Every structure is written in C-alpha cells, then in structure tokens.
C-alpha cells in the first residue's frame with residue numbers, strides 16, 4: 001500500500017512539475033513523470049507485475065493532465081503515449097539481467113541507452129498520430145520532437161531513479177559524510193566548467209563539463225554522479241531553450257540534435273561511475289576474503305597477526321593477554337563423523353566464543369582447529385578467569401550440526417595464556433604467541449579441557465630450554 005501511494009504521489013507530482021515547465025519552450029520539454037514511473041516499476045518487481053500499480057500510475061498521469069487544464073481527449077491521449085513508453089521500457093528491462101538493469105554492471109550504460117531508445121520510440125509512435133489533431137503539426141515533426149524529448153528525459157532522469165538509495169540506507173542523512181576541500185573539488189570544477197561554457201557559448205560549450213563529470217564519477221557514489229548528470233543536463237537544456245547561452249538552436253532539426261547530444265553527454269560519466277562502483281565492490285569482497293576466515297568468520301591468520309602487531313605496538317594496550325586455543329581431539333570428530341561435521345563444530349565454536357569477547361579484543365583462526373586471541377587492557381587474574389569462562393562455554397553445551405544425521409556434539413578446548421604487563425621492545429606478537437603455545441602444550445599434557453598460564457610453573461619449553469608455566 002505504501003509503495004502504491006508513493007508511486008501515485010511521485011508520478012502525479014512529477015507530471016504537475018512537467019506541465020508547469022511547458023512555457024519554457026520546446027527544447028527544455030522537462031517531463032520527469034515517465035522516467036520516475038519506469039524507474040520505480042523496474043526497481044520493484046512487485047510493483048512492475050501489479051495491475052493495480054499500473055492503474056495507479058495511469059490515474060496519476062490522467063488526473064494531473066486534467067487538473068492542469070488539458071481537455072479530456074488531449075489528457076487521455078498524452079497519458080496513453082506516456083504509458084506506452086513506460087510499458088515498452090519496462091518490458092525491455094524485464095529481459096535485461098536484473099543487476100545490469102539497476103546499474104550494477106559495466107554494460108549497464110549501454111543497456112540503459114537502448115532501454116531509453118525503446119521507451120522513447122514507443123511513446124513517440126503513439127503520440128505522432130495525434131500531432132495533426134491536437135497540435136496542428138505534421139506527424140514527422142511530432143515524432144521527431146516527441147522522440148528526442150522523451151529520450152533526453154529518460155536518459156537524464158532514469159539513472160538517478162534506478163540507483164537512488166532505499167530509505168533505510170539513507171544513513172548519510174542522519175550522519176552526513178565529512179565534507180572537505182578535496183571531496184568538494186570535483187563538484188567545484190564542474191560548476192566552474194559550466195560557468196565557462198555559459199560565458200563562451202557555441203555548440204561546443206555542451207561538452208565543457210565532461211572532464212569534471214568524469215572526475216565526479218571517479219570520486220563520488222554512483223547516485224551522486226547520476227544526480228549531477230541530471231542537474232547539468234537539465235540546466236543546459238533550460239538555458240539553451242531560454243536563449244541564455246550565446247548559441248541557441250532554432251530550427252527543429254537543431255533542437256532535436258541538441259537534445260540527443262544533451263542525453264548522450266551523461267553516458268561517459270555513467271560508464272565510469274558504474275565501473276568504479278563495480279570495482280569498489282569487488283575490492284571490498286577481496287578485502288573481506290583476505291581479512292576473515294571463510295569457514296568461521298573470525299580473522300584470518302594473516303589479518304590476526306597484522307592487527308595484533310599494530311595493537312601490541314601501542315603502550316595503552318598493556319597489560320595484555322594472548323590466548324592460544326585448540327579444540328581437543330578434533331581429529332576424532334572428523335574421523336568419526338566426517339569433515340562436514342568437523343566444520344560445523346569449528347563454526348559453532350568460533351561463534352560461541354566471539355559472542356563472549358569485547359569489541360576491542362582480537363580473535364583469529366591460526367589454522368585447522370587452532371585459534372588465538374589478544375585481550376588488551378586485562379590483568380593476569382582477569383585473563384585467567386576469561387579463559388576459564390571460554391572453556392566452560394565450550395564444554396557447557398553441545399554444538400548444533402547442520403546435517404540431521406548426527407545429534408549435537410560435545411567438544412572441549414584447551415587454552416594457553418601469555419600475560420604481559422609492559423610494552424615489549426620488539427616482535428611482541430611472535431613472543432607472546434610462542435609463550436601462549438608453550439602454556440597450551442602444558443594444558444594439553446595435563447589432561448585437556450583446561451587453561452594454563454605461562455610463567456607460573458616450570459615446564460619443558462619445546463621452543464628452547466626450560467620455561468615456566470602452570471595449569472589454570
């Protein structure tokens with residue numbers, strides 16, 4: 001219901017705005033209603049496939065035309081042409097891969113271009129027959145002007161509607177991004193280029209803003225780029241049509257050609273913005289894959305070591321505890337129940353322990369069934385009690401398994417703790433992991449399902465001579 005109201009309200013408002021801009025003269029022909037309706041239908045599959053939604057859109061177009069003073073026959077015919085374009089565009093976008101239709105693909109600008117041609121062509125086809133009846137103009141002229149005006153409107157407006165963020169994603173409205181001189185530079189250069197174009201005039205002035213738009217496409221989000229292209233295109237078409245630039249197209253063919261040029265201007269920046277968005281998304285996924293362990297979701301070995309090194313280089317992290325955790329007899333779980341069950345236990349174990357850590361703690365999987373933690377700002381006694389709680393949490397409940405063939409499985413963990421009160425001069429991570437490993441060896445030797453603190457009792461240190469450690 002909310003979506004229907006939004007559709008009706010937006011199409012109606014856009015149609016009223018379009019009608020109000022009619023006196024601007026032929027070149028501007030600002031008509032956002034069709035692109036708004038098409039964009040919403042393409043974005044929401046529920047709206048697009050609902051006969052009620054199409055009726056609401058049609059009603060909004062007809063009522064706005066009647067309210068703005070069009071005769072009933074004219075209102076119906078204009079709305080029929082508009083609807084024919086929207087319907088043809090929607091049918092076309094249904095055949096385009098969804099991701100590409102929503103500007104999430106490198107080829108999106110080309111799909112968009114073709115979709116706008118289809119929609120504009122369908123609208124012009126219905127409209128040109130009424131040219132002589134309603135406007136007293138010849139059909140060829142009506143077709144050319146209708147097609148180019150629709151094409152320009154779709155090309156400028158549709159990208160912004162297709163990639164506008166959904167309402168809950170508008171977090172930047174509540175906490176706007178920090179604006180700096182560097183971030184404003186592309187927009188400032190765009191304004192300067194457009195002013196220069198205005199001062200110099202001539203048909204070539206159309207392209208003055210392109211370098212700045214390309215810069216914006218590289219620097220800003222896709223939606224911001226589409227809005228900038230829309231604003232630049234609309235301002236250009238209005239200033240040209242009002243004779244505010246030194247060059248103003250006069251004959252019909254010049255106007256039509258100018259509209260097509262205005263529409264195509266945004267294609268380059270759009271292509272760059274789409275590619276950039278795709279690239280950032282892929283980089284984000286790559287970064288995530290390198291940072292987090294694919295099975296358990298905790299930090300990967302490399303990311304854990306890197307973040308631990310950064311943390312342990314800061315004096316305020318001390319006193320600190322480094323824990324080495326190893327699930328007991330994990331090989332038996334694999335051997336008895338299979339690798340998939342072993343994976344379930346690893347996942348459940350990591351999830352259960354992660355829930356018991358503070359945001360400032362680091363938790364990583366070093367490999368196999370071996371995990372490690374860095375707990376900054378913690379005393380020796382606190383570290384010991386945290387480790388004990390982690391042992392209890394592992395032991396307390398069996399781990400749920402995704403396959404129903406085996407019931408929940410019990411598992412236990414052994415933990416070695418290394419505690420360090422003051423900043424270590426160098427190689428702190430290696431040293432503390434080594435000590436924690438020594439303590440883990442003690443915990444395993446003393447019967448497993450327990451924790452051991454390095455430095456409390458002398459034990460054999462496999463890494464080099466005798467080292468102190470004790471069971472917790």
Ligand SMILES: Nc1nc2c(ncn2[C@@H]2O[C@H](COP(=O)(O)OP(=O)(O)OP(=O)(O)O)[C@@H](O)[C@H]2O)c(=O)[nH]1
Pocket residue numbers: 295326327328329330331332334338339340341342343346367368369444448
């Ligand atoms: N399911 C699963 N098993 C893994 C994975 N990585 C390593 N393993 C297995 O983990 C087991 C580790 O066994 P061991 O190192 O002998 O240790 P353990 O059986 O836990 O014995 P203790 O540590 O002495 O208690 C091996 O069988 C590995 O094949 C993994 O990603 N998934």
